[in-house]
Amino acid sequence: MLSVNYRTILIDDCEQINEMNPSQYIKRAWREVDGIRQLVKIDYQDNDWPNGYDHHFKSLKETILNEGYAVGAFDENNRLIGFATINHDFFGENYKYVLLDQLFITLEHRNKGIGKKLFSIVSEKALKWKADKIYICAGSAEETVAFYFAIGCIEVMEINNKLYENDPRDFQLEFSLKRR
Template sequence: MLSVEYRKLAIEDCVLINDINPSQYINNAWREVDGKRQLVKINYQDTDWANGYEHHFNSLKATILNNGEAVGAFDQNNKLIGFITLNREFFGENYKYVLLDQLFISLEHRNKGIGKMLFLIIAEKAKEWKADKIYICAGSAEETIAFYFAIGCKETVEMNKKLYENDPNDYQLEFQLQ
């Protein structure tokens, strides 16, 4: 059985994301077709970081420098196998949202509960900050969206136009904090 340690990431840990295998085969993805969201066959092998490694490295660094929260999952050899980041800035008109900026699990460690545990840890931090909800711009792959729905996320009720326009294919979700 895999032994996983979860701990807060520091600036010097950012380079460790290079150990993660972010590749993903996308068979189906959610797309807007004739005004209705539906699954569309994509049949695409994404072999690297979406938007490039530097983008994710810099986003992780920015989250830490701006008092956000970054948590890593480490295997028994102290290798980073997953991470999640939560940005500190509040936004929203009717709710206080915080953005789940990144969640990655290395390919060989998916479907082991690591992503769910990272999400639960970050949800506790969002509660400490007195946020109402976590906002997620999820990649539209069928498995990605299924994961978020399985842990209790729903389609957002208050769309962040800027985040939506950044990538209209992303699925805009939210998680209600109790």
């Protein structure tokens, strides 16, 4: 049985994401077709970090250095097998949102509840910061979107145009902290 230790990620831990396997097979993804969002066949093996390793490494360090929060899931050998980050900057007109900047689980440890636990931990931190909601720019893969819906996320009430324009294919989701 897998023993997982969840703890705050420190700057010295950041390089461990290089040991994670970010690959994902995407059978179907959500796409806008004739003005309607629908699942379309993609049949694509993505073997790298979305936007590349350097982007995620830099984002992880920036979150920590800018008073955000990063939590990792470590196995019994203290190897990083998953992590989640939220940024401390609030945004939104009607709600106080914080951004879930990253949530990744290494390939061999997916579907074991690690992502759900990491999301729960960052949600508790966002609640302590007095945020109303967590904003998520979810990748469009069917499994990714299904994960977020399964943990209680819904489509955002208030679109952040800057985040949307970064990748219009992303699902813009939110998680309400008030019902916890």
